[in-house]
Amino acid sequence: ARTLALLAGAAVPLLDALAIAAQVVPNLPMRESLRHAAFKVREGSGFARALAESKQFPPVALRLIASGERSGELPRMLEEAATQQQRDLDRWLGVLAATLGPAVILLVGAMVLFIVLAILLPIFDLNQMVK
Numbered sequence: 001a002r003t004l005a006l007l008a009g010a011a012v013p014l015l016d017a018l019a020i021a022a023q024v025v026p027n028l029p030m031r032e033s034l035r036h037a038a039f040k041v042r043e044g045s046g047f048a049r050a051l052a053e054s055k056q057f058p059p060v061a062l063r064l065i066a067s068g069e070r071s072g073e074l075p076r077m078l079e080e081a082a083t084q085q086q087r088d089l090d091r092w093l094g095v096l097a098a099t100l101g102p103a104v105i106l107l108v109g110a111m112v113l114f115i116v117l118a119i120l121l122p123i124f125d126l127n128q129m130v131k
Contacts (some may be wrong), residue, residue, distance in 0.1 A: 001061060005078035014074075015042055030056050047074070060084055071106060 003124025004026050007017035016039035023029045033054035040099035048066035051057050061081040 001078050001082035005075045005082060008078060011076035014047065033057070058085065058088075 003021045006015050007020060012020070015038055018034055018041065022031050022034040022038070025034060031049055031053070033056040036054060037047070038049035040053065046066070047069050047126065050064050051065065052062050059086065064081040064084070065074070066079045068074040068080075071077075
């Protein structure tokens with residue numbers, strides 16, 4: 001979305017911008033969706049509708065793109081969609097990091113317990129043999 005916003009803001013035609021943006025996207029299904037959207041736009045379909053057909057893009061971004069398409073402010077709305085997606089990703093990563101922290105501590109504690117038991121159980125067995 002950010003790449004498309006930059007290209008559309010620089011007056012690059014939408015079909016060319018979609019081709020360039022598709023090359024930038026590392027996610028293969030998303031890249032294919034952008035190529036398909038470019039094909040649909042070339043046929044005369046609306047940009048937001050072409051993106052919605054793939055079901056790869058979040059509804060909020062699609063609504064922002066449709067609004068920008070109707071109002072003539074597509075670059076600004078693409079930038080807003082990119083900012084929204086960045087916020088969502090940052091929020092999701094924060095929750096993931098907050099969840100993984102205690103899980104890693106528990107995992108390390110379990111590993112330490114396993115090592116301690118592996119060392120102490122033979123010692124306890126030796127004590128039983130001596131008695």
